[in-house]
Amino acid sequence: MSAQTENLLNALSWRYAVKKFDANKKIDSKTWQALEESLILTPSSYGLQPWRFQIVTNLDLRRKLTPVSWGQKQVEDCSHLVVFTVKEKVDEVYVQSFIHQMGKVRGVDPATFAGYQKMIVSDVVNGPRSQVAFDWAARQSYIALGNFMTACALVGVDTCPMEGIDPAKYDEILGLVGSGWKTVMACPAGYRASDDKYASEKKVRFEKSVLIEHRD
Numbered sequence: 001m002s003a004q005t006e007n008l009l010n011a012l013s014w015r016y017a018v019k020k021f022d023a024n025k026k027i028d029s030k031t032w033q034a035l036e037e038s039l040i041l042t043p044s045s046y047g048l049q050p051w052r053f054q055i056v057t058n059l060d061l062r063r064k065l066t067p068v069s070w071g072q073k074q075v076e077d078c079s080h081l082v083v084f085t086v087k088e089k090v091d092e093v094y095v096q097s098f099i100h101q102m103g104k105v106r107g108v109d110p111a112t113f114a115g116y117q118k119m120i121v122s123d124v125v126n127g128p129r130s131q132v133a134f135d136w137a138a139r140q141s142y143i144a145l146g147n148f149m150t151a152c153a154l155v156g157v158d159t160c161p162m163e164g165i166d167p168a169k170y171d172e173i174l175g176l177v178g179s180g181w182k183t184v185m186a187c188p189a190g191y192r193a194s195d196d197k198y199a200s201e202k203k204v205r206f207e208k209s210v211l212i213e214h215r216d
């Protein structure tokens with residue numbers, strides 16, 4: 001095994017869903033900046049990025065979020081709480097803003113992408129996908145969650161993916177109601193408490209032969 005693959009597997013095995021964070025340990029700003037990049041660099045369908053990542057460090061807010069997170073204290077004990085929100089409905093204005101950004105970043109007239117824009121609009125805004133717009137966007141956000149957790153593991157930061165939350169209550173507490181953005185799930189990040197007994201639990205996974213089928 002190369003050093004690179006060994007690093008990767010060590011990080012993935014080291015990661016676990018943390019049940020108890022050390023409330024006194026905070027992620028330093030340089031590390032956090034890199035982890036934010038892992039969110040930003042996440043790929044999405046058409047490149048549309050139908051998400052906003054709410055980074056909640058405010059303790060008062062997090063204390064309000066704990067009771068609507070099935071009482072899970074990781075929300076307030078972590079260093080940074082990431083709340084994954086997505087666009088309720090992708091509209092033409094949003095697609096236009098993406099096409100504009102493409103032009104800006106690549107230094108070309110956005111009109112160059114008119115065909116691409118039309119294709120996206122006819123699928124995501126007016127086509128069958130528009131009927132499942134929120135679910136579609138939510139699925140995209142799970143890619144960001146995975147990317148984020150792996151990035152955290154690679155730099156020794158702990159996480160706990162969380163669907164055990166009340167998304168509607170999150171929207172209320174974070175002032176998102178009526179904004180067009182809705183909470184999907186959350187992921188506290190920080191450092192495990194030394195007495196989190198889950199850290200030493202063996203990972204439960206089906207056998208490789210059950211989960212992976214090779215079609216050579």
Ligand SMILES: Cc1cc2nc3c(=O)[nH]c(=O)nc-3n(C[C@H](O)[C@H](O)[C@H](O)COP(=O)(O)O)c2cc1C
Nearest residue numbers: 015016017018019072160161162163164165185203
């Ligand atoms: C989408 C998703 C939602 C989850 N929600 C919660 C949660 O609300 N609270 C929690 O403690 N763990 C949650 N988990 C953690 C899983 O239970 C855990 O990842 C799984 O048992 C495998 O264990 P490991 O992550 O420690 O390897 C969630 C995991 C995923 C991927």
